Amino acid sequence: MNMMLRLLKYLRPSRKWVVISVLLLVFGTIVDLTAPWLLKEVFDKGIADKNVKMVLGFTLALAGIQVAKSIAMFVQGRSQELVGQNVIFKLREEMYAHLQRLSFSYYDKAQTGQLMSRMTGDIESVKNFIGFGAMAMFTGALTFVGTIGFMLFMNWQVTLLSMATIPLLMYAVFRFNKKVGPAWGQVREQMGKLTTTLQENISGIRVVKAFARETVEQRKFEARNEDNFATNMDRAKMEAAAFPLMNFYGGIVFVTMVWFGALYVANDKMSFGTFMAFQWYTWGIIWPLNMLGWQINIMQQAMKAAPRVFEVLDTPVDIAADAGGSRDVKRIEGNVEFNDVAFHFADQDPDKEAGVLEDISLSVRQGEVIAVLGATGSGKSSLIALMSRFYDVSRGALLIDGVDVKDYELEGLRRKIGIVPQETFLFSATIRENIAYGVPEATQEQIEWAASKAQIHSFIEGMPFGYDTLIGERGVGLSGGQRQRVALARAILMDPPILVLDEATASVDTATESAIHEELLEVMKGRTTFIIAQRLSSVKRADRIVVLDRGRIVQQGTHRELFAQEGFFRSLFQMQEAAASR
Numbered sequence: 301m302n303m304m305l306r307l308l309k310y311l312r313p314s315r316k317w318v319v320i321s322v323l324l325l326v327f328g329t330i331v332d333l334t335a336p337w338l339l340k341e342v343f344d345k346g347i348a349d350k351n352v353k354m355v356l357g358f359t360l361a362l363a364g365i366q367v368a369k370s371i372a373m374f375v376q377g378r379s380q381e382l383v384g385q386n387v388i389f390k391l392r393e394e395m396y397a398h399l400q401r402l403s404f405s406y407y408d409k410a411q412t413g414q415l416m417s418r419m420t421g422d423i424e425s426v427k428n429f430i431g432f433g434a435m436a437m438f439t440g441a442l443t444f445v446g447t448i449g450f451m452l453f454m455n456w457q458v459t460l461l462s463m464a465t466i467p468l469l470m471y472a473v474f475r476f477n478k479k480v481g482p483a484w485g486q487v488r489e490q491m492g493k494l495t496t497t498l499q500e501n502i503s504g505i506r507v508v509k510a511f512a513r514e515t516v517e518q519r520k521f522e523a524r525n526e527d528n529f530a531t532n533m534d535r536a537k538m539e540a541a542a543f544p545l546m547n548f549y550g551g552i553v554f555v556t557m558v559w560f561g562a563l564y565v566a567n568d569k570m571s572f573g574t575f576m577a578f579q580w581y582t583w584g585i586i587w588p589l590n591m592l593g594w595q596i597n598i599m600q601q602a603m604k605a606a607p608r609v610f611e612v613l614d615t616p617v618d619i620a621a622d623a624g625g626s627r628d629v630k631r632i633e634g635n636v637e638f639n640d641v642a643f644h645f646a647d648q649d650p651d652k653e654a655g656v657l658e659d660i661s662l663s664v665r666q667g668e669v670i671a672v673l674g675a676t677g678s679g680k681s682s683l684i685a686l687m688s689r690f691y692d693v694s695r696g697a698l699l700i701d702g703v704d705v706k707d708y709e710l711e712g713l714r715r716k717i718g719i720v721p722q723e724t725f726l727f728s729a730t731i732r733e734n735i736a737y738g739v740p741e742a743t744q745e746q747i748e749w750a751a752s753k754a755q756i757h758s759f760i761e762g763m764p765f766g767y768d769t770l771i772g773e774r775g776v777g778l779s780g781g782q783r784q785r786v787a788l789a790r791a792i793l794m795d796p797p798i799l800v801l802d803e804a805t806a807s808v809d810t811a812t813e814s815a816i817h818e819e820l821l822e823v824m825k826g827r828t829t830f831i832i833a834q835r836l837s838s839v840k841r842a843d844r845i846v847v848l849d850r851g852r853i854v855q856q857g858t859h860r861e862l863f864a865q866e867g868f869f870r871s872l873f874q875m876q877e878a879a880a881s882r
């Protein structure tokens with residue numbers, strides 16, 4: 301019931317059209333209900349008295365009714381669709397906006413396929429009910445009650461006798477409704493899983509092919525598809541069992557009406573005209589009941605789809621832009637201070653597991669270049685993710701220019717930190733748009749400057765459409781290193797006081813890497829820069845090197861200082877030297 305009330309909220313923006321639709325529907329139904337009455341009059345007054353004029357009058361009235369009903373149906377159909385589309389529009393807009401606000405912790409676990417199926421199929425199911433099913437149910441109920449009212453008024457005895465099977469039919473409807481709900485729940489859930497399998501397969505098709513796993517993937521999909529088939533068949537069986545029974549009980553209404561009606565006419569207890577009208581009216585009972593099974597299907601689908609949509613909408617945003625502080629970010633210079641910071645992911649138990657980061661105390665002055673080294677999984681990416689508040693610290697405090705990052709306006713803070721992430725993502729747009737993603741108003745000159753610093757300008761110039769070259773989804777058409785350089789240019793263009801390079805040059809060859817670092821020297825001037833890299837060549841120019849081991853800082857100092865100590869840095873240095881001399 302709560303779900304229904306919540307859905308009704310979405311009708312509010314188009315309430316004018318809802319009212320128009322309902323009024324037209326009531327009008328259409330009433331007009332419909334008067335037609336059999338007119339037929340009765342044709343028989344009882346027109347034909348009985350052989351009054352052709354009267355017959356003509358009633359026939360014209362019947363024709364008028366058809367015209368009025370058709371016009372009402374036309375307007376009502378349009379307004380109904382408008383209401384449905386408005387609901388879809390609003391729901392999609394809300395869901396998309398919420399997805400934009402949800403934080404990294406949510407996307408760490410979210411399944412893209414599930415989200416896609418909620419955004420499309422589930423919302424569509426909700427629309428089918430709100431924009432159509434609910435109105436059809438209302439029409440049915442109105443026709444049913446109105447018909448019985450007219451019939452009772454004309455001859456209550458035959459009406460009641462004809463309706464003897466209605467309680468049985470109601471019971472069949474009740475049972476069907478109870479059973480089909482969970483079946484629709486399963487269908488919606490399986491659709492989500494099917495979409496997830498499809499989406500993962502397409503995103504990872506290169507891995508699938510490289511490992512020759514097409515057949516296995518095909519089987520995986522087939523299994524999901526079969527599950528979907530079986531669940532739908534179970535549901536269809538329920539329909540197959542329930543619908544004919546409902547039809548049968550409905551048909552009996554007609555049969556009993558014919559029998560008792562004929563008896564009443566024969567005994568002069570009912571006029572022939574009423575008998576004829578009853579033939580018409582009984583369809584006003586049978587039709588809504590026959591349709592009920594189908595409408596219940598639409599309703600149950602929506603009732604199972606709506607919670608899937610609302611689940612996303614109700615997911616709290618743990619790091620929200622509007623919940624952040626209001627400190628102006630304009631004057632951020634780039635002094636960064638980690639004060640006894642600890643961090644664990646939301647699904648970790650801090651009482652049982654050590655945090656991803658523990659006891660981190662680090663003070664970085666504006667303009668310093670800090671290299672962060674450490675074995676894979678030591679927490680390097682997590683450390684820098686805290687600065688942009690992708691995640692919040694679990695303990696301690698992280699200050700930028702002496703102000704807790706939580707006190708800054710969130711979007712502003714993120715614009716002040718230029719990140720070249722470990723995994724490059726490019727949009728299917730032009731190279732220019734990709735570089736200017738963070739600064740859409742950037743001039744061509746600025747874009748070219750950033751591209752030159754990232755050592756990608758001459759490559760772009762050499763492409764047939766230069767900066768207007770369209771790159772495919774995820775940057776298809778560019779090599780890994782080229783993609784990384786476009787991402788680097790994107791960060792440089794933001795002109796941020798804090799620059800973060802997370803393995804930003806890992807995919808480029810050593811010569812290009814060295815050229816990029818030459819260029820970056822100028823870019824880094826005056827900016828606080830964090831460089832995460834495995835190759836020592838990339839950290840050579842750092843003012844300070846920080847070594848992480850299992851979430852803790854174990855070494856800190858200049859290149860020379862660290863080299864003089866036993867530890868991770870020296871062994872890494874020796875290993876790379878040995879590898880280079882082989």
Ligand SMILES: Nc1ncnc2c1ncn2[C@@H]1O[C@H](COP(=O)(O)OP(=O)(O)OP(=O)(O)O)[C@@H](O)[C@H]1O
Nearest residue numbers: 408645656674675676677678679680681682683722
């Ligand atoms: N979303 C997550 N949820 C739970 N644990 C995570 C999550 N992301 C990373 N981890 C864990 O946190 C630890 C630190 O990961 P992080 O990515 O910070 O390491 P890293 O030093 O940057 O590694 P690499 O050099 O391989 O990129 C790892 O042990 C990883 O398994």
